[in-house]
Amino acid sequence: MAKQESVVNLVGLLSVEGQDLAASWIEEVSRSLGRRVSAAELERELRELYGALVEALRQGAVDVHSEEMSEVRALLTELSRSRARKGFSPTETAISVFALKRVLEPVLRDGSSGAVQAYLQLGKILDELGLYTIETYTQTRDALITAQAEQLLELSTPVVRLWDGVIAVPLVGTLDSARTQVVMEKLLQALVDTGSEQAIIDITGVPAVDTQVAQHLLKTIVAARLMGAECTVSGISPQIAQTIVALGIEFDGIVTKASLADALKLALRRSGVDTVVKEGGLR
Template sequence: MTGRREELAAGWIEVVSRTLATRVSRAELDRELHELYSAIVEALGSGGLDTGAEAWTEVRALLVELSRNRARQGFSPAETAVSVFALKAGLERQLDQGSPGDVAAYLTLSRLTDALGMFTVDSYTTTREQIISSQAEELLELSTPVVKLWDGVIGVPLVGTLDSARTQVVMEKLLQALVDTGSAKAIIDITGVPAVDTEVAQHLLKTVVAARLMGAECIVSGIRPQIAQTIVALGIEFGDIVTKATLADALRHALRGLSDADSVRGRGASQA
């Protein structure tokens, strides 16, 4: 394998570049695969065939880097794995002119390539999962802003589907904002929520009750006609929770409540 290095590497690169021709530059492939090739040759020379052994550390590191790059650039698992498996194709071609000893060597190398290929797909998947989970987290953060609408009134405009994880974040953010701003009123606007089922309604109710426990009033606004019908059809009871059709109505209600509280405070002060 060392002797026919250039030849083999060239064959390898050719097969890989035929598959990925349009998406990775030839020079880049050249560099990547040459590095990998020398690492494999070196590992073969110094250690056994166990790809988990220490001699293969560098090969593994290179493969991880390769699959990571491929995952980031949006290649499919097959396109990533081909980089490794194509090594076999190059070897096969050499087989035609080889001796019986070469066949045995080819089989050994073939097993080795399989192991390395598995490893590549493995690390490709891991990277993909990392990317997905970090994106999901970012989305969660982005999608739940808490805004101050007035002195003592905060609002949470909800957009998109509500699930348990998201409602948990909304709940925590809303309650924390109540404490931070000292607001006694909160408006949850669900204009942007496409559908309300029993689970979503349950979450909303919990948030309202939690806010009430902390001494703040929660108003649910932005209930579209269609959603109002669904809620009634599902038999969900909102009880004594204030619900309004529009954010404007909710704000008016909140401000009226606030002015009452202010006059109360004024009266209390004059008494004291």
């Protein structure tokens, strides 16, 4: 009986006769977001959410993780993802839920114990829904950051066709395991796509190489050989050379060149192309 009375009070709190609390909620959120969401979109989002919340409470839901609250959670998930993609902060996203508490404060003016109890109970529900919103927002932002990082890896690892049968991967910046894995995948795929038999991995723009990265590069070269291609590593700086020696990394059987130009000349000779050095450069 007490639970039924509590549900009635909660629904009554959100269904005050003669007052459009949803409209007040929309206006409150709109001000907090600086009207960076269109009025039509905000109206649709919050009216759907308001209706779903009232319906869930009518069904006796007081646990935000209950089946009755599934529609509310789904709408909050959609709202959170939308805010995350548009660059809103977690606070700006959660305010869409918490603002309803401020809108309901004037309803408590009658001071009845039932209204106060309902407000406190609804406040707890809204707090939990706000936390759910932040969690969903965080998951979406993490997914976006991961996707952007993967796209940057792709963009920062180009494969260039230098000559018929000769491709190169010019690397710039810090190499880590994830990036060297991308290098391997893109290089091997380029060998297939272009039918090249010579590949150059140029690390002129790489400031440092550790044991793990060196091992990945070695595996890339071995994989290329298994596909019938020869690899040359160019651009090894004195600092990287000293590091490789100090770490005891074996580069036996792997051709290295000081510059990309030297590596290209070697690759062309291997491909049967005659090169003549004239004044002004390679011909």
